[in-house]
Amino acid sequence: MEERIRQLRMEHITKRFPGVLASDDISLTVDEGEILALVGENGAGKTTLMNILMGIYQQDEGRILINDREVHFKGPEDAFEAGLGMVHQQYMLVPNMTVTENVALGYKKAWKPLKLDLDMVRSRVVEVSEHYGLAVNPDAYIWQLSVGEQQRVELVKTLCLGARFLILDEPTSALTPQETDELIELLKRMKDELSIIFISHKLNEVKALSDKVVILRHGAVVFSGDTADYSSGDIAALMTGHEIVLPENKEPRVQGELALSIRNISVRSDRGFLALENLSLDVHQGEIVGLAGVSGNGQRELAEAINGLRPVESGTIEFFGVDLANKSPYYVIDHGMGYIPEERNIEGIVPSFAVKENFILKDSDSDRFSRHRFLKKKVINDNAVTLKDQFDIRTPDTSTAAGSLSGGNIQKVILAREITRAPKFLIAVYPTRGLDMGAIEFIHQELLKKRREGIGILLISEELDEIMNLCDRIAVIYKGGIQKVLTHEEANRRTLGIYMAGLKEEE
Numbered sequence: 001m002e003e004r005i006r007q008l009r010m011e012h013i014t015k016r017f018p019g020v021l022a023s024d025d026i027s028l029t030v031d032e033g034e035i036l037a038l039v040g041e042n043g044a045g046k047t048t049l050m051n052i053l054m055g056i057y058q059q060d061e062g063r064i065l066i067n068d069r070e071v072h073f074k075g076p077e078d079a080f081e082a083g084l085g086m087v088h089q090q091y092m093l094v095p096n097m098t099v100t101e102n103v104a105l106g107y108k109k110a111w112k113p114l115k116l117d118l119d120m121v122r123s124r125v126v127e128v129s130e131h132y133g134l135a136v137n138p139d140a141y142i143w144q145l146s147v148g149e150q151q152r153v154e155l156v157k158t159l160c161l162g163a164r165f166l167i168l169d170e171p172t173s174a175l176t177p178q179e180t181d182e183l184i185e186l187l188k189r190m191k192d193e194l195s196i197i198f199i200s201h202k203l204n205e206v207k208a209l210s211d212k213v214v215i216l217r218h219g220a221v222v223f224s225g226d227t228a229d230y231s232s233g234d235i236a237a238l239m240t241g242h243e244i245v246l247p248e249n250k251e252p253r254v255q256g257e258l259a260l261s262i263r264n265i266s267v268r269s270d271r272g273f274l275a276l277e278n279l280s281l282d283v284h285q286g287e288i289v290g291l292a293g294v295s296g297n298g299q300r301e302l303a304e305a306i307n308g309l310r311p312v313e314s315g316t317i318e319f320f321g322v323d324l325a326n327k328s329p330y331y332v333i334d335h336g337m338g339y340i341p342e343e344r345n346i347e348g349i350v351p352s353f354a355v356k357e358n359f360i361l362k363d364s365d366s367d368r369f370s371r372h373r374f375l376k377k378k379v380i381n382d383n384a385v386t387l388k389d390q391f392d393i394r395t396p397d398t399s400t401a402a403g404s405l406s407g408g409n410i411q412k413v414i415l416a417r418e419i420t421r422a423p424k425f426l427i428a429v430y431p432t433r434g435l436d437m438g439a440i441e442f443i444h445q446e447l448l449k450k451r452r453e454g455i456g457i458l459l460i461s462e463e464l465d466e467i468m469n470l471c472d473r474i475a476v477i478y479k480g481g482i483q484k485v486l487t488h489e490e491a492n493r494r495t496l497g498i499y500m501a502g503l504k505e506e507e
Contacts, residue, residue: 003067003083004032004164005032005066005067005083005084005164005165005195006031006032006067007029007030007031007032007065007066007067007068008029008030008064008065008066008165008195009027009028009029009030009064009065010026010027010028010029010049010052010053010062010063010064011027011062011063011064011065012025012026012027012061012062012063013025013026013027013049013052013059013061013062013064014026014059014060014061014062015048015049015052015057015059015060016060017396018396019396019397020219020396021218021219022045022048022219023045023048023049023052023059023219024045024218024219024220025061025062025220026045026049026062026216026219026220026221027062027221028214028221028224030165030195030197030212031195032195033191033192033194033195034191034195034196034211034212035187035191035195035196035197035198035209035210035211035212036195036196036197036198036210036211036212036213036214037197037198037199037200037206037209037210037212037213037214037227038050038197038198038199038213038214038216039199039200039201039203039206039213039214039215039216039235039239039436040215040216040217040239040436041217041239041240041394041408041436041438041439042394042406042407042408042409042411042412042434042435042436042439043394043395043405043406043408043409044216044217044218044219044239044436045216045218045219045220046169046199046216047089047169047199047406048219049216050086050167050169050197050199052064053073053079053084053086053167053197054073054076054079054084054086054167055073055074055075055076055077055078055079056075056076058074066082066083080106080161080162080163083162083163083164083165084163084164084165084167085158085159085161085162085163085165085166085167086158086166086167086168086169087151087154087155087158087166087167087168087169087171088154088169089169089170089407089434090345090407091150091151091153091154092154093142093150093153093154093157094142095141095142095143096141096142096143097141097142098138098139098140098141098142099125099136099137099138099139099140099142099153099156100118100121100122100125100138100139101118102142102153102157103121103124103125103153103156103157103160103161104116104118104121106157106161107121107124107160107161121160122138122139124160125138125156125160126138128156128159128160129152129156132155132156132159132186132189132190133186133189134152134155134156134186135152136149136152136153136156144271146295146296147175147179147295148175148179148182148183148295151171151175151179151183163194164193164194164195165194165195165196165197166190166194166195166196166197166198167196167197167198168187168196168197168198168199169198169199170199170200170201170407170434171183171198171200172200172202172205175295178294180202180205184205184208184209187209188209198210201408201434201435201436201437201440203232203235203236203437204232206227206232206235207227207231207232207235210227211226211227212224212225212226212227213225213226213227213230213235215235215238215239217239217241222238223238236437236438239436239437239438240436240437240438242438244437244438244441245441246437246440246441246444246465246469247441247444247445247448247469248469248470249288249448249451249469249470249471249472249488251448251451251452253287253472253488254286254287254454255284255286255287256284256285256286256287256454256456257284257285257320258282258284258285259283259284259285259319259320259424259425259456260281260282260283260306260317260318260319260425260456260458261282261316261317261318262279262280262281262282262302262306262315262316262317262318263280263315263316263317263318264278264279264280264314264315264316265278265279265280265302265305265312265313265314265315265316265317265325266278266279266312266313266314266315267298267301267302267305267310267311267312267313268301268311268313269301274313274480275298275300275301275480276298276301276302276305276480276481277479277480277481278315278481279298279302279315279477279480279481279482280482281475281482281485283425283456283457283458284456285454285455285456286451286452286454286455286456287451287456287457287472287473288447288448288451288456288457288459288470288471288472289456289457289458289459289471289472289473289474289475290459290460290461290467290468290470290471290473290474290475291458291459291460291461291474291475291477292461292462292464292467292474292475292476292477292496292499292500293462293476293477293478293500294462294478294500294501295462297477297478297479297480298477298479298480298481299342299429299460299477300342300429301480302460302477303339303341303342303427303429303460305317305325306324306332306337306427306458307329307332307337307339307341307427308324308326308327308328308329308330308331308332309329309347311326312325312326319332319335319336319337319425320335320336320424322335324337333362335424336423336424336425337423337424337425337427338418338419338421338423338425338426338427339418339426339427339429340414340415340418340426340427340428340429340431341414341429342429342430342460344407344410344411344414345403345410348410348411348413348414349361349402349403349410349413349414350402351401351402351403351404352401352403353401353402354398354399354400354401354402355384355388355393355395355398355399355400355401355402355405355413356380356381356383356384356398356399357380357402358402358413358414358417359380359383359384359387359398359413359416359417360380360383360417361417362417362421363421369383381398384398385398387416387417387420390416390420391412391413391415391416391442392412392439392442393405393409393412393413393416394406394409395409407434408434408435408436408439411431411432411433411434411435411439412435412439415431415443415446419446419450423455424455425455425456425457425458426447426450426455426456426457426458427457427458427460428447428457428458428459428460428461429460430460430461430462431443431447431459431461432444432461432463432466440466444466444469444470447459447470448470459471464493464496464497467491467496468488468491468492468493468496471488471491472487472488473485473486473487473488474486474487474488474491474496476496476499476500478499478500478501478502479502483499483500483502484499486499
């Protein structure tokens with residue numbers, strides 16, 4: 001039997017990149033059966049530190065010890081051999097392969113001479129999923145699975161490869177509240193057999209799950225202690241250096257001109273069924289309308305249909321009197337639509353482009369940034385520096401490739417571009433997903449500022465507190481239709497939960 005990992009220590013870890021001290025003399029310890037939360041603002045160095053632990057990066061100084069023996073990982077394979085497994089924020093799965101085939105890719109024991117023993121891999125997947133209570137269909141294709149199901153596949157894959165120590169990077173950033181609760185209960189059970197480090201910005205999860213917490217700021221440890229001894233507010237203040245107060249929409253409701261009027265639209269999903277069926281919704285200038293619902297009930301299809309990214313089978317999408325149904329994305333942008341998409345790495349940025357280039361993606365041919373088809377480099381550079389400072393985007397400089405930034409900083413790049421290009425309307429899909437508390441506070445302030453300026457906002461979110469704090473009205477979506485539209489005063493977690501489940505509240 002493989003030796004259990006009784007203790008893992010990182011001592012005085014230092015890592016430098018050009019222009020950045022990413023890890024500054026960091027030390028931490030995780031004991032057997034312990035869950036350590038690693039928290040900090042976007043760009044604080046959390047993922048970099050875990051990539052060092054997994055052998056993806058090599059530290060410049062310091063050492064790693066497992067059971068008091070120093071280890072040297074030349075790559076992730078060495079870390080796997082030592083019993084470490086990491087589930088990354090961006091899942092490492094091949095969409096057009098089955099669950100079993102994805103696990104087989106890294107499962108050495110299944111590779112026989114001239115043969116891949118998929119039956120053995122499938123048995124292992126079933127054994128691991130049943131042992132840990134991870135509901136996974138070994139024969140399902142990855143593209144058929146929800147985000148929560150894909151995460152379970154990542155966990156099963158990591159455990160099949162022999163992980164005795166788990167590292168989870170933002171494990172709940174794309175999960176629904178129900179899936180998050182299930183994951184927390186699962187991890188609590190798993191700690192009887194495993195030690196866990198998890199990176200998270202969600203302090204309620206840090207409190208619910210972890211035994212110890214380590215807080216990073218600007219690449220250095222600023223706090224380490226027992227989670228139970230500190231409140232969520234204490235941890236947030238230590239993360240950011242100041243007290244966090246999430247703003248609320250307490251201003252009088254001002255209902256301006258009808259900005260977006262959706263009438264009886266039907267839209268198909270990627271799998272061919274009707275994801276939206278005869279859906280209708282109105283949003284006026286100067287109001288924030290929240291769209292609440294469990295993931296997979298048509299939110300993505302609605303946002304894409306409005307923005308010209310998905311065909312509309314029937315119905316109209318009137319935007320200040322102009323029908324946007326089946327118009328091109330360029331046409332929609334040209335009419336003043338701002339869009340913060342769900343898939344930030346795929347739809348929100350061009351990863352290989354510099355940060356400064358991503359800021360002007362929608363306006364590169366405007367008079368402000370180009371002249372006779374030639375880009376105005378100084379104007380573009382000055383604009384980028386201004387937005388970097390205004391939105392506190394952690395990057396060495398604005399020439400850095402946007403895809404190399406942390407997930408939260410990529411989100412800030414998209415938000416900076418969409419908010420500052422003076423849209424007539426804004427569709428924000430999970431705008432604070434993966435952001436730290438300080439960044440969430442800032443984004444909420446920006447959304448309320450846009451509301452005060454008379455901009456209409458459609459806010460799609462699974463964070464009920466976010467929706468209840470910010471929205472004037474809340475529309476609940478279920479199976480492609482609007483179940484109910486509630487005012488800010490009518491909405492509470494219980495009522496929203498009832499409608500999100502497809503039920504009707506008792507009179």
